[in-house]
Structure formats: C-alpha cells, structure tokens
Amino acid sequence: MPETDPDKIDSFLKTTSKILGYHDFFPYDSYRPEQERVIQNISEAIALGKNAILIASNGTGKTIMALSAALPIALNDKKRKILFCSRTYTQNARVIQETKEITQKFAKLQIQETIGAVSLRGRNEMCPHKTLQRLQLPPQESMSLCSTLRKNKKCRYFNQLFKRKKTKGFQDEIDALANMPLDAQDLMDFSEQDDVCPYFLSKILLEHEDIIVCNYQWIFDPNIRENFLESLGVGLSDCIIIMDECHNLPEMANGINSFRLTPFGLRQALKDLEVTRAKFKLVNFVKNLRKMLEVVKDRITDEMELDPSKFIQTILNKNKLGSVRDIKDILLDLKDYGDAIEQEKIDQGQVPRNFIAPICEFFENFLERIDDPAYFACITLKNTSKGKSVALELKCLSPRSITDAIFKESFATLSLSGTLHPFTYTHLLGLNHSGKMLKIIKMKPPFPEENVKVLLTAELNTKGDQRTISMYREMLIAIKPILLNTPKNVGIFCASYEVVNGLWDNGLERLAKMCNKKAFREKNGLTASDNDIIVEQFRSYASRSDFNGAVLLGVSGGRNSEGEDFPGDQMNAVIICGVPFQRPTPSGNAKIAYYEKLFPRKGRVFGYIAPAMQRSNQGCGRPIRRMTDKGLIVLMDYRFGTYSPYLSDWVRRAMVKVPKHTGIIEQEVQKFFGK
Template identity: 35%
Template structure:
C-alpha cells in the first residue's frame, strides 16, 4: 500500500500520537480538495475519527483564507463533541471555538423556562424581556463589568461547549446564550445545529452575529445524510384544525374580528375533510387561496399574511404583559398563509389536506405545504459558502446525494473510504428466505424471526437492539410472543410514547448493559434507531427486521414523480429505495461508535443481499456482511464465538 503523505501544517496540529490508516486518506482528500478550492463529500465508517480529521484538515485552510469554520450537526451532543476535539487540537495550536444551542435550551430566565415550548415563543419572550429591561441576566451583560470581561477573555482563547458556558454563567448570573452570541464573531470554529445555516429565518440573524457572509464561511456538514430530510422539513409547513380553532378563540378574546370569516372558512374546509382514517388529499393551492379571497372579500396575498402576522405579534405582546405564554395561533396562521402564497405556483411543493391519528388516539386534520426538493433550502447555501465538507457513514451513493442537495454542478471531490473493521470488530449476516414483504408476514415467519432474535440476544453478553421496518412489523413480533423467547429485560417503543418517556426507557436499558444486558425494540427511523448513541456495551448486537420502505402515500408518490422529472427516471431510487436502505444502515451502525467497539449485525430480510439493494449499503457494512442460511442454533453459535474470550 502506498504511503500517504500528510501535509506538515496538518501534522503539526493533529492532537493524537499518530494518524490511523484510512483516517490519513480522509485528511489528505479533504485538505487537498479545499486547497484547490473544491468541495468534498466523504463516506467513512463510525470510529474513524472523522471529526478530528476533518477539523485538522480545515483549520490550516481557514487560517490561510481568513475563513470561519461553521461545523453543523444534528444534535447538541454532536456539537459538544466538536468542542471536545477542539480542546485536544488546542494543545498543539491556539484555536478557539464554541458550541451553540437554541435560546430555549440556554436561557436561564424563569419565564422562558416556564412558557417557551418552542423556538419562536422563546425568541418573543426574550426580546420583550430585554426591551423592558426585565431580564436581570441580560442587564448584567455589559462588557464594562469585571465578570463579563473575565468571561469573554477566557472563552475567546479556550474552546468551550455550551454546557460549560452555561455553568460559567450560572456563577455570574449572566445569560449564556447572549454571551455565546457575543463570542461568535471572535472564535475560529462554531459548532451548531443545521438550523443556524439552513433555516433562512435563523441564518440571517446568525450571519449578522458572526459578522460574515456565507462566502466567508468554510462549512462542515456532519452526518450530512440528515440534511436532506432536515431541508425538506424547513421548507414545509402545516396548519391543524386545533390551531385554527385556537385562532378563532384568540380573535374573539383580543377583538380581531376582521379575520373571523377567514378562520371560519378554514375551519369548515378542514372539518369537511376530517375522517377516522389516514388520508392525504391533494389540493390546488391557487384554488384554495381564490376561495379564501372570495369568502373574505379581499385578496389573500403577502400583504394579507403580513396583517395576520402583525396582529399575532400584538397578541403575543399582550399575553406577555399578562405574564402568560406569548403564543399566538393567529401568528401561526399568518406564517402558514405566507408559505401557501409563496409556494402556490411552484412545482417542487405539494399541497395537501391530511387526516391523521393523534397521539391520544383521536383524529386530527391539517393543511400541509410539503417540500419535494431539498435544493430549495440547500442549493443557495452550498453555492455561496466558500467551500463545504460533507461527512457521513451512510451517504453512498454519493452521486445521488450530490444531485439531491444541488452540488453536482459545483467543483467537487468525492471519496468512499474502506472499512476499518476486521472480523473481530464487526460481523454482519443476512438471513436468507426471511423478509417482511406483506406476503411473508406469516405466523410461521414471525416465529422464526423471534427465534433468530432470541438466539442473538440471549447469547450477547450485554445489550441488543432490535429495529423493525414499521410499527406493524413490531406488533407482529410482539403478537408472536417475542418477549417469551428472550430471557433478558425487554423494552419496546410505542406510537403513543412521548419523547421524555422514550428517553427514560432508553436510559434504563443502557443501565442494564453491565448487568447481563437487555433488549430494546424500536422502529427504523425512530428515536432509538437514529437519535441515540450506544457506545461500548450499551449495544453489542443489532437486529434489523425488514427494509423500512415508506408507505405509498400521496406525498411519497408525488415525490417519486417529481424526482423522476428532475433526475431522469431516478425518482423511485432517490425518493424511495435509498432513504429506506440508509435508515437501515444507520440503525445497523448503532453498536459501532468507536474503532474498538464490537458489533454483531443481523438482517432479517434476504432482500438486503440482492444486487440492486445491497449496492446502496455503505462500504463498511458490505465488506463485513454475508448471506446466511439459517438453521436452529446457528446464530447462537455465531454470537458465542464472536463475543467469546
């Protein structure tokens, strides 16, 4: 194998004893591409040290070109991990950085903590409290005060996470969020959520704070496969019957009766489409706006939506004056009407009335504006930033990703790195003759799946994760008596489970890792399969039950059709096949969070072995997985040998 020569300016700041094989390829690819003014997309397995490799590749380039590095992530934990690596790099070279969380999570004021259950409400509350000088934490933010001067001096020179800054500010009773905002233009690296760059409403304020344009930013997109769904969500919107009814109460309470006819029209329209089954009905946005205008006797356009938003903001202020949560449903209505007006003639948006089941087992109905094209959000960002680096463990085929996010016409270098794992680290098996296709969901097959899962779980020394293609498949396993097959504590997700209840369940599951282990069962694409980390013994074995293909709903069919037109008959592949395989691959990677972790991965669906499907699995998984003809006891033997001394 040819020796990879790492540039000296990267070696000088790499904080660990040596650069590992494959990690060196990541570093050289990233550094060389940025040096040549190109963007980079790289797939590399978990545990490679992608974060530190990317940072040490980017810092010399950022210094040379006077750029600020913005490292965007999906979760706050990932952003804090960036700061952890910066601390190590700071031992070799002076570098500063902060991780930024949302105002709602960082603001210490009791009113914000009590009433702000979303970012908009937190922003309104914070703005009014500052304006009225009713926030003692903000009032103590003058840089002439000794505690502020000391805090800023320290944080300018030492990489600090939002958690650490929170602790520092608690002692001085100053606002950690406002302090971070003061630091943003001073530091070398900012680690934040995707929203700060990709949500245009947040981005504009953020860029003012860092005092830079997009062209002065070197952007790192961590776990970049997530940016597709995130971007679609950012440009989509909805208005529920509940919100409309609350808006009706609001205008009566606050004497905004000029909007009465509009709200009654919307309520009647939604109620006429409410059913006791899940239905997506495509609607014509222009026709809806025309009928709204006719009912109101005025054109429903940008100006009208601005009137709604303005009236809603006044209601927010009145709520605040009464020491209540500054939520306004009229404000929400105005924002939705604006989105409807903006998207009415755009083919990359779908407009729906959707009837759906609520968490409390009731039935709701809502208007939806559904984005079909991530480029509506991403393309402007990637075209205008100085350069961008995209890193993921599950992004192959990179060609599809680059087209979907609008990078295919930009100067670009791509690389799929080899697997760093040996058979001692990772073994994957695809069980032949089993699948979750509708015709294969028989009692006999569910019994066999339970048997395979039990053999894996009962012979795994610590924890096992089981992730089903859907709640229907999960219920099939429960009905087959999966719990009776397993001789360990057993936990499973439900559709009614709140986020906090799920977190408590996962915490209890993790605590059992060193006590003989437990089994956690969830769905692919759910909180546990993508939203949680399970390092070390917290998940030794992962079982994937089926391919999580989306239900063929109106929005899925519309997206496939739209992508077919945009990418020459690639709609089904880009909008249906690849997202499903990626969700499965994400879950399969749960046991492997570092290069030394060991993970046994079982796929209970032979379709993962088929040539068309398997080519979308990440390289690190393909290189360590084989097809297996199941016989009773075989998985038990494999698990015993794999985890044995």
C-alpha cells in the same frame, strides 16, 4: 485523481497558516490506519475551496480528522470561521472535547496559538427565562417572543447582560472566554453565576471564535442564518462549513422549507381575535379554516392531497370573497391585529405569544408557491396519546432551495457520514452543479474484518401483505438462536412500529426471558426523557451478572437506531427486521414523481429506496463504535440482497447469505462469538 505528495501538502499548509500544519493540530501520538491520508485529502480540498465528502465508518475519528485539516487554513485568516454542524448535543460536545485535546497539546509543546471554540444550543435550550422554558415554542416563535421581551425590557437576564457590557472589565472577560473551547453547558454555568443571558453572551462571543458548533438550522434556515452571520461578522464566503451526519441533510432541508397549521393554533388565534372584537371577516376566516380541518379529521386515515387551486377557491367561497387579492388583504389585516394583540398582552403582563402570525406565514407561502411543483399541499392525520391530530401542510420536496446557498457561496464545505450513498446525495443537493469542484473521499473501516459478521436471512420479509401471525412467529424462531448465543445485549430495529408491536405481541418478551435477557420496547410517541430512561436501563444489563444482557426493540430511523452509541457489550448484535420503506402516501408518491422528472429513471431510488437503506445502514452501525468492538449484524429480510448496492461498503463486503434454518443461524452466531 492522483494522490498529492503528503510533504508538499503539509508544506503548503504551513506557509498558509504561518508555522502550523495539520500534523501540529492532530493531538494524538499516532495516526490510525488511513487517518493521515484522509486528513491530507481534506486539507487539500478545503484549501482549494472545494465541496468535499468524507465517507468513513464509525470509529475512524471523523471529527478530529476534520478539525486537524480545517484549522490550519482557518487560523491563517482570523476572519475565516469553521462552522461545525451536527444533530445532537452529544456530537457537539465531542467537537469541543477534540478541540480541548488540541489546545492541551499546544500547551504541552508550548505552541503559542489559541483556539476559540463555542458550542451553541437553541434559544429554548439556553434561555433561562421561565416563559420560554415553559412554552418550548418553535424557533421562529421563540425568536419573536424573545425579541418582544427584550424590546419591552421584560427580560432581566438580557438587561443584566446589557449592564455588564458597559463595565470596565467586561471585554477582558470576553477575550478570556474566546480563547478557550467552551461547551454550551460551560457557558450556561458561567452565565448562571452572574445572572446574565447565556444565549446572548454566546452571540457576543461569536465574532471572536474560530470554531462554532451548532445544529443545522443555524446555518441552513435562511431566517436564522442572516442574523447568525451578522453576529459572526462574516459572510458565507468566509466560512468553512463541516456537516456531521450529513445524510440527514435532504430531509432536514425539506423540513425547514415546509409549513403547517393545526386546529390548536387556529383555536388560540380565534380566541385572541374574539377577545379583542376583531372584524367579523377576520374572525370568520379563521373560524372557517378550523371547521374545515375538524370536519375532514374523520374522513382521512393518514394523508389527503389538496388541489391548491380548488383549496383556494373553497376558501374564497366560504368567506364570500371575490379574488386572491381579497385573501391577501385579510392576511394584511390579520398581521396588524396579531401585532396589536401581542403588544396588548405585553402591556397587561401576559405571555406575548402571537398565534396569528403562523396563519399569515402559511398562506403567504401557500399563495406564493401555488404553482410550484416542488411543493405538495395536503391534510395529514396522526394518532397521538391525546387522540387524532390533524394539520394543514405545505410540504417542500426539493432540498436544494435551502442547500444551494451553502454549497455555492461558502468558502468550502465538508460533508461527513459513515453511511452515505454519494450518488444520491450529490444529485439531490446539486453538488455537481454548485460551481465548485467536488472531492469524494472514502476511508476503509479501521476495525479488523473478523470483528464484523453480517448475515442475510433468506425467505423472511416484512412486506405489508406478509405481516401475519405466522410471519412474526417465523421471525421469532430465527431470532431465538441469536439471543441465546450473543454474550450480552442485542438491538432489534424494525421496519415500522407495526412490526415492533407485531414481534412484541407474538412473544418477543417471553423469548427474551427464556434466553435470560431483559426486553425493552421503544414505543411510538415516547418522550425523549422517557426514552433516555429505557436506553440507560438497557445499557445497564450489559454489566449485570444475573442476566445474559438485554434486548432493545425499536424502529429503524428512530432515535435509538441512529442517535445512540452502544459500544462493547452494550450491543453485541443488531437485527434489522425488514427494510424500512416509508409507507406509501400521497406526498411520498409526489416526491418520487418530482424526482423522476428531475432525474429520469431515478425517482424511486432517490425518493424511496435510498432513504430506506440509509436508515438500515444507520442501524447496522450501532454495535461497532470502537476499534475493539465485535459486532454481529443480521439483515432479516431477503430484499436487502436486492438492494445491496445501497448498503454501506463494509456491510456489503461482510454479508453472508444464510437460510432461515435455526441450526445454521446458531452455528454462524456461535462461530462468530467463539462459543
């Protein structure tokens, strides 16, 4: 498609947004290379109601480009909202900070335009009620518990907010808050002063805001979206939806539409039923379910497929029921008991948690989808610090059941990613069948080519049958010259925790010490707070004079290889040890087979290869976060060459194949860092 004249686009946008064009919303003195062209393309796509995709690497300014392009169009119609979805609070805060930069520019130039923006967090994070803070329930349960507390006037924070709403000056306060960019923490601090609920204060603000920053669930979970849009006072057709780190969308969408039951939940439901002397058939139904899961726990090692029809027949036999209709009748009775028990807990001043509702939800969905090939029934097993954890699961394989509404009904969308494989993304999410035109925008990396070096080591790999002591030692030999010649910090992201532990157990910590670097390891099951401590300690070694930096050993696809930024010396080099393919499981094989039917000859690509390379791409981007950063990337598995079409363009262009010979690797690293 030919490029549109920049002056014509800006002129068009100025007429649609009264007097302001994207130039006015860009708050910095000058554009980085290609920024203006990209903003023009985004502006045109949004104005014409398209689904747009921007593929741009780290450091390109994706957030400010998206805001500069979307705001002139949104502000032309005050009913129109910009919904900016991101994964982490850090990313949310970045959107608010960029909006503050725009408002500061307006103030400096005396432009009479206000921008209302608010960053939201989930109910558990924003709610000051000690009960919800302590329980940290799943979203649906939090919503139910919160509703019950409010309905029974058991939440003083909500009660206080309700009283404040009736006061004379309340609307003036809302108007003042709605005319400035507010981070969620700002809102929580403000609410704490007046002892009101920040979560419901944010809901009052929503209809007055131009930009709402939230996580994906607010938009994509149908149950949450309905109430959310009602609070906004708009429909999807009024919304410009921007999705940061959109490569996570397929997996996230499948998660929203999947369901699970655990012995813990069943055990708690059973206690409630027995205490209230529920009917024998209801107690027996839950008891039999729990027994079935406990018995199978010792028979499986990872995941076991369930035949849905046989599973339902087993349920019928164990409970001496004649038909599915009988199961549905039991579910109706269970729901009534759950509601009654919840109310009784409230009356007795107890925490009104409903353990029976998830059982009803699971089986209602299971029975409804029993013949749907887009769902996979299984029993899964995970090893945790507390022992084996088993669950009954119904896994969704098709993200489109969740994403279709967004891409078809919204005014326009913009998907942002630095590592996206557009062919996979558009086909999995059906963007080429959404009824909207599709615009794909690619942006060249802003950093100089000489600031990035990518080495692909031949011969080494982490295939399952190759994971021997000999293989780990060969990898450590190849890692040694990288640690010795990298100025400061190094990240090593592995195909799995098995590889992480294999490197650690075979001497990585000793090797790091030999290179005067401190070694840190990301462990499976580590809490977020414990991981944060490790990461901050790792970062600190970048500025210590008594060490030559540190080594962070983690897993590809983990929180550190995707969700963290390591600018400057915080990560001079990253080593990707092995292609992070998912371990073969029945559900994984079912997903590949399902995609193969939808996309002939592409099932393995969409369900197995592309997700693994996506995780690798994310890890590659950790060292390059700023224009001045210089990063070495080592792909330590020859199979990256085989699957190179699925690597990011900038990684593939800079890739040089080298043997595992220590001397050659040393020369390449020294030459790059100027040693």
